Amino acid sequence: MRGCVRLALAGLLVLAASGIARADDVLKARIGVLRLSSSAPVFIAQDKGYFRDAGLDIELKFFDAAQPIAVATTSGDIDFGITAFTAGLYNLAGKGTLKVIGGMSREKPGYPLIGYFASNNAYAAGLKTPKDLAGKRVAVTQVGSSFHYSLGLLADKYGFKLGDVKVLPLQSLSNAAAALKGETVDAALLPVSTARTLMDSGSAKFLGWVGDETPWQLGAVFASPRTLVNKPLVTKLLAALARADREYHDVILAAVKDGKVPISETTKPLLEIIAKYTNLPVEQVVGNCAYIDPDGKLDVGNVDNQIKWLQSQGFVDKGFDADAIIAKDFVKPD
Amino acid sequence: MLDRSTHEDPPPTEAAPDTRQVKFRGAGFVPSAGRRSGWIALLLAIGLWQLAAGAALVNPLFLPPPTAIARAIYQLAISGALWQHLSYSVMRIGLGWMLGTAAGIAVGFAIGLSSLARSVGITFISALFPIPKIALLPLLILWLGIGEEPKIATIALGVFFSTAISVYSGVDSVPRNLIRMAQSFNVPFPIIVRRVIWPGALPSILAGFRITASVALLLVVSAEMIGAEYGIGAFVLQAGNLMQTDQLLAGVVILSLFGLAVGRLINWLETRLLHWR
Numbered sequence: 001m002r003g004c005v006r007l008a009l010a011g012l013l014v015l016a017a018s019g020i021a022r023a024d025d026v027l028k029a030r031i032g033v034l035r036l037s038s039s040a041p042v043f044i045a046q047d048k049g050y051f052r053d054a055g056l057d058i059e060l061k062f063f064d065a066a067q068p069i070a071v072a073t074t075s076g077d078i079d080f081g082i083t084a085f086t087a088g089l090y091n092l093a094g095k096g097t098l099k100v101i102g103g104m105s106r107e108k109p110g111y112p113l114i115g116y117f118a119s120n121n122a123y124a125a126g127l128k129t130p131k132d133l134a135g136k137r138v139a140v141t142q143v144g145s146s147f148h149y150s151l152g153l154l155a156d157k158y159g160f161k162l163g164d165v166k167v168l169p170l171q172s173l174s175n176a177a178a179a180l181k182g183e184t185v186d187a188a189l190l191p192v193s194t195a196r197t198l199m200d201s202g203s204a205k206f207l208g209w210v211g212d213e214t215p216w217q218l219g220a221v222f223a224s225p226r227t228l229v230n231k232p233l234v235t236k237l238l239a240a241l242a243r244a245d246r247e248y249h250d251v252i253l254a255a256v257k258d259g260k261v262p263i264s265e266t267t268k269p270l271l272e273i274i275a276k277y278t279n280l281p282v283e284q285v286v287g288n289c290a291y292i293d294p295d296g297k298l299d300v301g302n303v304d305n306q307i308k309w310l311q312s313q314g315f316v317d318k319g320f321d322a323d324a325i326i327a328k329d330f331v332k333p334d
Numbered sequence: 335m336l337d338r339s340t341h342e343d344p345p346p347t348e349a350a351p352d353t354r355q356v357k358f359r360g361a362g363f364v365p366s367a368g369r370r371s372g373w374i375a376l377l378l379a380i381g382l383w384q385l386a387a388g389a390a391l392v393n394p395l396f397l398p399p400p401t402a403i404a405r406a407i408y409q410l411a412i413s414g415a416l417w418q419h420l421s422y423s424v425m426r427i428g429l430g431w432m433l434g435t436a437a438g439i440a441v442g443f444a445i446g447l448s449s450l451a452r453s454v455g456i457t458f459i460s461a462l463f464p465i466p467k468i469a470l471l472p473l474l475i476l477w478l479g480i481g482e483e484p485k486i487a488t489i490a491l492g493v494f495f496s497t498a499i500s501v502y503s504g505v506d507s508v509p510r511n512l513i514r515m516a517q518s519f520n521v522p523f524p525i526i527v528r529r530v531i532w533p534g535a536l537p538s539i540l541a542g543f544r545i546t547a548s549v550a551l552l553l554v555v556s557a558e559m560i561g562a563e564y565g566i567g568a569f570v571l572q573a574g575n576l577m578q579t580d581q582l583l584a585g586v587v588i589l590s591l592f593g594l595a596v597g598r599l600i601n602w603l604e605t606r607l608l609h610w611r
Contacts, residue, residue: 086575092395142571169568169571169572170559172559175471179480315576
């Protein structure tokens, strides 16, 4: 009997030891992402094994909106989050529960991402360019969202007051698309993936891309302070991501013409990876590729501008700036 | 078993040797709401919550302390925004509830009184009631735009089905012998409906009101997803979008205070309309 117990104890010890040994060579982490092509480098790094090469065991957790990713990172359900900046994210970061560690997608001229779209009636009545949005009824998903901020940047660029635009938060992309189709709003800000079906069926008119009008830093990589303590993990993750960023930039983004990626021998393998993770056919992925800096740099000046704008609108608590929410050890500023 | 019962019982009296005395067993099953105990429990819960927050047991972001919520409500009230939000929501809830209730009572009575309406109506209600109203929002926007109409319609739809169901089951539960008696006295149909069936069905109609009033409060948040600038629902949604958890809970507290007020109103209606019980 005693022999049995000893044997069992020895077995347990061996198990525990091997567990520790394994934890030493492979670092586990969970990343929260959206199934959008704006997270393409994450999918490439995961699919081509760049995380594994860096000694990481990464599990991707998929979400359906940007906000829950920020919340899940704060609560510790995921270790890293990769998604667009939102007012909610800044409010969490302002309380010190999140730090930005790197840049991701950007609005940049020539790369369609978010667009301004007019209803057919409003277009017929003279709403032909983004500049004409002053004084119109414009649908966005949520107050303080990327769409709302893009509209604010547009107002600054053309010198009209955002207060003149009637901003209507409809809570979801499908609601905003329905309002545009049903002619109950004059215009809406929509991502290219949602807008394409509307344009193809002739129920909305294209006005312009946010990237062409007002480039800005749309997405980022962020983590909770708890995760940042583990420096090797963060460094390895960012290095693997930078490797994928570079490949995505050199293969896909360098090939973009008229907002579309030509399908060729070189681009096809990566496009197929993006298609696999976003559940879209390759034909739709080609017109839907967000710009991402090849070195994973973050436009810190723009982040500060976003925070100031959101604070001036009353969407983000006052009393902090970009410096307070950026992990300087890791971020490569632009 | 038998041993024990003889053991516990007092010795049989001389009057009836084969019957045993039993204690009165008919008490209980009449719950009465005490005046204070509910409030005391609520205050205790709030006190514990505040203590937990004060002792830094919970992150204030995840669960803001009651004082932060009270401060948010106070700031909302002094800025005047609270009244604006409340008036919009009260208007939407009031109109939606009245429309839904009027239609629900009409359809419920039709189902309770006519065979044709019953076979058609119950099928439709069973088919349409379980549809989540929130899934219909894009369609409601296409049909009714983004003004007040779709918001009121969302609430009215939710209220209508519950009301119709509680009204027809109320009509069904009116004792048939009362109706038969009225018929044997040759009372005309409209008067039977007004004097026998309506009062007989009223208790369950009022119980239905209690549910539909809460349904209307639940749905005001969904309804105000449709491009609302003002309204308690819109306020809660915005606070959620911006991760301002103290404001979010402030909105929730206002909604539940509203629910308490409506519950009081229905209590008052019950005592006035059902005084014959």
